[in-house]
Amino acid sequence: MKRIVTLLLALAMVFSLAACGGAAESGSSDYKIGIITGTVSQGEEEYQAAQNLKAKYGDMVVTATYPDNFSTETEQTIATVTNMAADPDVKAIVFVQAVPGAAAAINKVKETRDDILFIAGVCAEDPAVIAAAADVCLLVDEIAMGTTIIDQAAKQGAKTFVHVSFERHLGYATISARRDGFIARCAELGIEFVDATAPDPTGDAGVTGAQAWVTENIKVYVDKYGKDTAFFSTNCSLQVPLIQQCAELGAIYPQQCCPSPYHGYPSAFNISTEGHEGDVPYMLEQITAKVAEYGNSGRMSTWEVPVNMVMIEAGFNYAEKWIKGEITERCDKAAFLAEVQAIAGEAAALSNYSDEASGEIANFFMILCPFFDF
Numbered sequence: 470m471k472r473i474v475t476l477l478l479a480l481a482m483v484f485s486l487a488a489c490g491g492a493a494e495s496g497s498s499d500y501k502i503g504i505i506t507g508t509v510s511q512g513e514e515e516y517q518a519a520q521n522l523k524a525k526y527g528d529m530v531v532t533a534t535y536p537d538n539f540s541t542e543t544e545q546t547i548a549t550v551t552n553m554a555a556d557p558d559v560k561a562i563v564f565v566q567a568v569p570g571a572a573a574a575i576n577k578v579k580e581t582r583d584d585i586l587f588i589a590g591v592c593a594e595d596p597a598v599i600a601a602a603a604d605v606c607l608l609v610d611e612i613a614m615g616t617t618i619i620d621q622a623a624k625q626g627a628k629t630f631v632h633v634s635f636e637r638h639l640g641y642a643t644i645s646a647r648r649d650g651f652i653a654r655c656a657e658l659g660i661e662f663v664d665a666t667a668p669d670p671t672g673d674a675g676v677t678g679a680q681a682w683v684t685e686n687i688k689v690y691v692d693k694y695g696k697d698t699a700f701f702s703t704n705c706s707l708q709v710p711l712i713q714q715c716a717e718l719g720a721i722y723p724q725q726c727c728p729s730p731y732h733g734y735p736s737a738f739n740i741s742t743e744g745h746e747g748d749v750p751y752m753l754e755q756i757t758a759k760v761a762e763y764g765n766s767g768r769m770s771t772w773e774v775p776v777n778m779v780m781i782e783a784g785f786n787y788a789e790k791w792i793k794g795e796i797t798e799r800c801d802k803a804a805f806l807a808e809v810q811a812i813a814g815e816a817a818a819l820s821n822y823s824d825e826a827s828g829e830i831a832n833f834f835m836i837l838c839p840f841f842d843f
Contacts (some may be wrong), residue, residue, distance in 0.1 A: 615650015708733030
């Protein structure tokens with residue numbers, strides 16, 4: 470943990486201008502690495518990670534953001550990538566999140582430049598499509614979470630596991646497969662699995678109605694099954710009230726749908742990030758203190774590092790080594806795992822994406838990171 474905190478603190482030191490790993494000082498290199506992220510409203514973690522690297526390395530890092538309305542403005546996304554690639558000094562581009570339009574943008578660049586290394590994180594397009602365009606593709610390993618989340622809940626003392634979702638989400642292949650994993654692992658460990666159907670936030674009740682359901686009903690489950698009940702919801706907008714209820718009722722909360730110290734916890738506990746943007750150790754400390762105030766220490770957790778920040782920093786470090794010739798293959802799984810583990814610890818793991826249609830995809834990696842207990 471000490472090593473991880475030190476590495477993340479180094480990332481957050483925006484005043485530092487000396488490159489790590491023996492790289493040339495800011496502005497003196499003969500290459501540039503581009504980083505494309507969402508705006509703060511779309512993904513604060515990856516945005517701040519990019520800005521921290523920009524502050525650290527100066528002109529060697531080129532940043533840009535894709536449009537907030539990326540689903541309807543794919544042409545703007547393509548233009549953003551092609552404009553960045555128009556600079557001949559840009560030798561690699563790290564794209565997190567790789568929203569719809571990313572594959573088309575990469576393919577457009579390749580029409581005139583096939584020398585750029587592309588790393589795409591949080592891929593939102595068909596795996597086979599984005600993998601054919603980018604050199605390295607990244608996602609969190611949602612399927613494996615069907616085991617890891619239950620193991621974490623068991624470690625925290627869970628006797629019951631409540632899966633909060635709704636029909637639309639259960640129709641998604643990865644969510645359904647993860648739920649099957651939950652059920653199987655619960656059976657192996659002797660934990661009772663319970664389905665809880667919340668209103669769909671996109672339905673008539675809206676986000677407010679769905680959040681109200683969580684606020685009103687989690688206590689019902691705790692009263693029925695006891696405090697040694699773990700809760701998990703498949704929807705981002707339900708995390709804040711679920712965190713609040715688990716803290717207040719003394720229940721177990723192993724992980725959000727999107728594991729990160731920044732997801733749900735700051736809003737649930739009214740933790741301000743002002744002056745600490747991208748400062749992961751600060752956020753972990755603040756959440757730990759808040760959980761302790763509720764007397765629920767050791768029963769709430771998340772991943773130790775924000776995975777989107779890991780993708781940015783590991784992708785940047787990998788790209789730099791590839792440009793320098795220290796990594797010779799465009800996609801080197803062992804080398805990329807080493808970069809991930811240098812940030813997230815040796816417990817972090819990579820596995821290859823696989824599905825029935827495409828089989829195993831050699832350059833598409835699924836990431837698992839270790840937990841942090843508050």
